Amino acid sequence: MSVADPITPVKGPGAAMARDAAPRPSRASAWKAALLDRASLIIPCVMLAALLGLYASLRDGVFTIDELNLDTAAAMTLLLAATGQTIVLLRGGIDLSIGGMISLGTVLAATRFGTDPAQATAWAFGIVAIGALVGALNGMLITVLRLQPFLVTLATWSILSGTAMIILPTDGGSLPTGWTMFGVTSWLGLSTSVWLLALLLVFWFWFKRTRLGIAIRATGSNERSAFLSGVSPIGINITTYGLSGLFAALAALYLTTQTGAGSPTIGKDYILPSVAAAVIGGISLFGGRGGLVGTVIGAFILTIIGNLVFVLEVSSYWQPIVSGIILLVAVLASSIAEKSARRSLS
Amino acid sequence: MNIRRHRAILLAYLGMIVLLLLTSVVAPGFLSPTHLRSTAVLAAFIGIVALGQTFVIIGGGIDLSVPWVLNSAAVLMTLLAGSQDAPLLWIVPMLLAAGALVGMINGLGVAIFGVPPIIMTLAVNVILQGGILVYTGGAPTSTAPAAIQFLAVGRIAGFPVVLILWIVLAALATILLSKTAFGRYLYAIGTSATVAEFSGVPTLRTTVLAYTLSGFTAALAGMLLTGYTAQAYLGMGDPYLFTSIAAVAIGGASILGGSGHYIGTIAGALVLTILTGLLPALNLSSGALLIVYGVVILVTVSLASEALSSLFTFLPRFGRPRGPSA
Amino acid sequence: MTELLTAAAIHKRYGGITALSRADFSARAGEVHALLGENGAGKSTFIQILAGAVRPDGGAVTLGGIPYRPRNPQEAQQSGISPVFQELSLVPDLTVEENIWFRREPLSAVRTVRARAMREATLALFARHHFPAIRPDQELRRLTLAERQVIEIAKALSRDPKVLILDEATSALGPQETEWLLGLARGLADAGSLVIYISHRLGEVRQIADRITVFRNGATVAAYETKSVDDETIIADMLGRRMDRLYPELKATSTGKVALGLRDFGVDHRLSDIDLDLREGEVLGVAGMQGHGQRELFQALFGIGSARGRVEVWGKPKTIRGPRQALTGRDGLALVPEDRRNHGLLLSKSVRENLTLSVIQRFTRFGITDPKREGALVDEMIATLKIKAGTPEQPAGTLSGGNQQKVIFGKMLLTEARILLLYDPTRGIDVGTKGEIFQLMRDLAAKGYAILFYSSDLAELVHVADRVAVLRNGRLAAMLEGEANTEHQILRAAMIETRAA
Amino acid sequence: EEKKPYKIYLSNNFVGNDWRQQMLRIADTVVKKAPLAGRVDLKVENVETTTQAQINSLNNIIRTKPDAILIDVGSPTALNPTIEKACAAGILVITFDQVATADCAYKVESDWSMLPAVQAEWIAEKIGGKGKVFVDRGLAGAPISEQLQSGFEKVLKNYPGIEIVGYFNGNYALGPEQEGVASLLAAHPQVDAILTQGYGSGAIKALQDAGRPLVPVAGGGYNTASLVCAQTEGAQCILETNPAYLSAEALKLAVDILDGKEAKEKHVFVYGPFLSTDPQPSKLYPDVKMQKIEVGTNAFPDLAPGLSLPITPDWVEITPQEAAGS
């Protein structure tokens, strides 16, 4: 049976009754329905394309590998943080503790890596493990104490930040030079961050089709049904928040390649933007819908807006206004587009 | 109000009392009338900002524009009044209306165009920040007029004026939530916007009104806070973003909407204020303080959660109405 | 013959509410065993216990002779018990096939879902059991309630269960799908499985059940061989009283005045050219096969989605842009929606809040709600419809399915709108209350209400409606009246093409 | 002869306080006045508070190949790789106010080890070398906070009779300073001096609100602080100054270096006077200037309270009006 023809009717008494005697949607409206199903992804794509078009009209060399390398490097920390956030949002939760975890990760890296590559590698894995563990703990607290994810992760955010601050009271520490070269190294003309992005997408296309990936979306979509179908309430929370912690740790490690230092306060800068990137990319805070591709686009939209405001050369006080307005116009346009698409079809 | 909601609120107050007793062990001075009064006054500022936030969150939204609505009102008030009391007669109502207008814009964006509340209010916050800097040229402002200072720190028969204001607002908020159609509609929308729509609930008007209220209370708090510090300064709204949301959440509301009450938020505001007051007295390092802060929040809200009772029932959680966790 | 499944003295309390007090049950492999009882008798609770979704407070269950105590739904499924839940266990954002195979997806070497294998398995499953054609790649959200119900059945069957539990699986199905499901259940039983069958439609029960167990107020009151008992006895066991008739006497009360007039009414490609007059004092039935436009008709009249054509309400042209505009006092329209959990009820809110949500203004004075007046409205409705709730403060989501439906019905009645759009209003409601609701509908008609009434149960249309409009392909295929209003005629009009295409 | 103006970017990571606003205004003003008039094409890039945003913004700046970049950094270390990239591209990098540790960058800042030492010494002498004091820890995690706090502590340690009984986080904002002191006052029946990193006037207000006697206070050189010190009966203050014209100094340094003048030092300290109700010479740093706080000379009732002092460097005349932007 070919996948391209899913509507092949099945023979039998049942076949006569339901849909096939009913009015069939026209080809155009089926096409429209398919578009609508993907609207929450297509629209951010269009939004990004429009912003890139505007950007390219103001600056030379926007559609070059160099620009890709630069922008990807600029977006990567946020992207890694937002990857974890995406997973949690899909499950219908939220993770504020990534702020603390990113700080803790950079601080540990900057104080423990030393100069011995073996030690640095061991600690890098250690930090990722800590991230996963802390996240899993979040998931456990949320399930066992039956608390809102918002409150639990708010508390662990504070606890993790405090721990980071005890280890390294202010920005400082150092990383091996090889480590900070990571971000600027390139391979086949593409920087490591671009490769990382590719890796992330490969991960996602694998992950979303695993049983766990489906279970996460399902739980966010309808918790009761997911549990009735055999999803373990504590299991799903431990894995989603665990993954979020893990990606926060990865974000921390990547961040240190950019900053070459640790900072006990830097993580908070990624909390709201990670949620914003996901939401701009079409993920609902109520769970179940969206995916990493949208988040990637969301993160790039945020980064490109920064570039755009720079090349627009608006005077300094106007910069936040202009970036706010671009964001608002873009999101407004996409909301209106999605809403009218939905109206014309339902 | 159902029993479950009552209990979450009661437990929030329980958490608050425990915390208060704890602080009095650390430093007996904390139970002195002077300090209780100053704690209550500080809680009032959070409480007033969190009032609008409570309405927005119950309706299933969130307001991240609070910091700069607050700050704009504060800056504009001192700028326009120039330390004089008389102009306040038109400045205060005008700025309250302006705050409400910003809230209304938030609400319209969310309700008419379906912009996700996080993005809508975040963008409005940034635009306001820039707008104020452009408008004022970043000029620092004058001292707060005496009348505003009286509202914020003055006392009538020994009782702080701002507390009287807070009590009045709290009563109004409680009536709005518990006793009016608007309150009912808000809970319905926060629980399920679709069901609300099918039931003929005026979703647009209700949502917009909730955000409008939030803009109003943020502007009000901004002006009062100016009275407290005797001047406006840039950044004065920043601490009120997370505290206003946290107060609502600690007060027993689900951040996803549909539940909670302002009575709970009051406890939330008090918990947060007592806690920030307690921390300096512990003489810990900044890092240790953050850890203590996190742990205390966790313990306090666990108290308020259904966890304790659920330990005794072994039915899976989907067999009963959903608790605040999602 | 030995019993496959036995349950003894099961009890279960929710706070102050006793759902099951002393439930006994015993069923054999190879039989269809009906479980009957009025709304809130504890049937679904019992099923949820078997399904591992709820733990009993006491009592013992055995499966195949050994004690059976599932700790979660997964364990129950592994023991071969496969439930079709009354409230369904589907995930709106997954596709049909993802829902059917959820947690049991075929995996590739890298642990990802093999889409092709899943598609093949789905089509094979559909083919084996002669399922209605539903596209496996559609998101569940896009399906009608009846289609979802079918998918829930597919999901349960996909596990090749030893024990299949059908909890009101036919309540949303039309006559043909019902026929199909009954055949399916019979076939499974004949092949050696146990089918536990819950329904409020006695006809179906009679058609396939070998034995019957009746619950009342959480306790088992009787168990019979189907052949050896008559309907009156069963109903008496269920309700604890005798019932003289299900359907009220049909007396025409139409005044001829047009309450709702439709001209060239339509909704995109799904509904077109509808010309229809609903008169004051009349119950106008609407019939049609799944997906032929009746759902769109009801929703469009209530202002959901965009419609075209002219609508006259009580003689005046009216554009209905949303439910709020529809629900304008006594001259308005009120709807009992198809999907009670997603459109009808705030599940986590109380029965009281749900009942009065659309009519808050009725007990608001000077902007302040009056709890006494509200309480009076609520109490009256709870009494009229016999809603079984511990208190009016019980969350609606914790009511039994039938009682949830009653709350929605009551919520609509409270609006006092005189044009009622009833989409399958008796879905899941027990015979006793059903009879009362029909009587109520006729009484309202007599009082000058105008009622548009869709039911998936054709007998209801025949016995309660004055006329029946039959839809086919989104068009009005026939208007049956008087002698012509029979189940047979309705089916004929709904299925057989009479016009040239 | 006419030279082409230098293209200089000023990258600033924070606009949310009065000091930064004044700093930016002065930068804009000073490039229009001799000796810098016509020499500089100044572009200001403000970014939100995040380090990431500043890194991204700097990368954008580097791509335009300016002559120099002046940076008020968000982190002393996190920008180093980016700064080194700029240096490698042949761009002159001067970090000022909050400076980076990167070796290739010039640094223009106040002397953060001297300032707290002199203040602590003044306070210690004022209370006769014994008593209980509160210390402000600034903003958790901020590098300058660490420097100020340890600067206070190092000097206080030399006075065995002085005990630090409480710490608070003033966050360089009036509200938190006032709240922090208020909490500590409740916990401690006696206090003899308060060392803040922010204004000092918030501490005085907290003392007044709690009905406590005024004690010597260390604070920052803002108009609001000097006014409160000047106008409050019995106030005893020592205010350090961190001139907002650091931006002007950095600009001048940039132009000098670009002109080919050899800079004597890569690390330049800018010294402003201390303002005090009771100027006393410092034994630790005999060279520091102390001014008496007097209305009209360094406390201006007609000017904005947020105005940072001193207003003008000696090589160019910046009026209070220009600094305040009004």
Ligand SMILES: Nc1ncnc2c1ncn2[C@@H]1O[C@H](COP(=O)(O)OP(=O)(O)OP(=O)(O)O)[C@@H](O)[C@H]1O
């Ligand atoms: N067994 C139950 N008893 C009572 N209420 C329930 C029950 N199951 C679900 N609910 C309520 O029904 C509503 C919908 O629940 P569901 O698990 O389907 O979540 P959802 O529609 O996916 O919502 P979300 O957007 O939060 O993911 C919830 O508000 C919950 O309170």
Ligand SMILES: Nc1ncnc2c1ncn2[C@@H]1O[C@H](COP(=O)(O)OP(=O)(O)OP(=O)(O)O)[C@@H](O)[C@H]1O
């Ligand atoms: N989670 C719950 N909390 C409180 N009461 C509950 C809960 N679940 C079920 N009940 C109560 O238990 C009783 C039995 O409900 P159940 O759903 O088993 O009835 P039922 O026989 O299936 O009815 P119906 O025919 O209407 O589906 C009802 O009174 C219901 O209100």
Ligand SMILES: [Mg+2]
């Ligand atoms: Mg969901």
Ligand SMILES: [Mg+2]
């Ligand atoms: Mg049931």
